[in-house]
Amino acid sequence: MKKSQVLQAWGKILTGQFPSLSIEITKECPLRCPGCYAFDAAHLGGETQLRQLSDYRGDELVQRILALVDEYKPLHLSLVGGDPLVRYRELEILVPQLEARGIHTQIVTSAFRVIPPEWAKFKRVYVVVSIDGLQPEHDERRKPATYERILKSISEARVTIHSTITSTFASRPGYLEEFVRFWSGRPEIARIWFSLFTPQRGATDPEILTTSQRISVMEELLCLRRLYPILEMPEELIREIATPPKSPEECIFAQTTQTLSADLKTKITPCQFGGDPDCEQCGCIASMGLAAVGRHPVAGSLTAGRIFMASAKVGKGWKRAQQILAFRKPSSLGEAEPFTILPS
Ligand code: SF4
């Protein structure tokens, strides 16, 4: 993260805004991946599920996304799903407009469909392809977006490979290196990222890593990043695997990102996983990246993270004050009623 971006983000936080916006632009996905958090029953808090929401398409989707972008003015936008490429026609219209607005946009997809080659010319548009391990495991988990199909879909594109490490991958010596070696040799690949599987609290998914697996994955990634520069994960970020936030309140990523679901109004909290995620087993690369930024000393024992968190409190207070002012109604005598402190 550049210094100028940190300062811009800080400015937004101080005024109660979110520097990052993530939008599930569709509820549809042709895949049925095991462990998918978007279609987990807890994702939207338990009362509704993603597939039950009404979503948009066509020009209405394009206009509504642009309206949200103009309202939130994010520095960084993630378009996720479902699979955003289900709405590829809409994306072909949206992407140039987002680039023209100067917004850094990340499109996260399974690459079940061809990535438009012309997106490679945009400076601020990044396509992230999710891959669940080496071909046998990936193809089993993510068909129809198999290795063969992905290789065709990205053949004229430039993409980031993102893989979520599960207990199965962590238990096989040399697995991660084999994965990095396979993808690092290809001209379409700009960088490789890893996350670790993040469960909901109390979950027993087979994907969950043990504590010792987390530590050995961390050590392996620290070695791999030196051998394969395409593994674009700084050492400080990787070391965050050992000390994830204890709660969403301690997570800079959760505090600085607004996530909206497919009806473009349901807010997903406390972070993109929704539900009640187990922060102490978190392995989300975005959370680790911002936690690493947050550890940078600013003056003495004061870190960037402590300034961000204090600013977020100030920003939320400022936003609440604005909302209170908006609720202020004239009394029957035509005078203003006293301000009311709304519950948070
Ligand atoms: S591609 Fe993504 S959204 Fe679709 S099922 Fe798989 S993990 Fe879930």
Ligand code: SF4
């Ligand atoms: S990103 Fe990870 S640490 Fe942050 S709130 Fe979500 S689960 Fe917790």
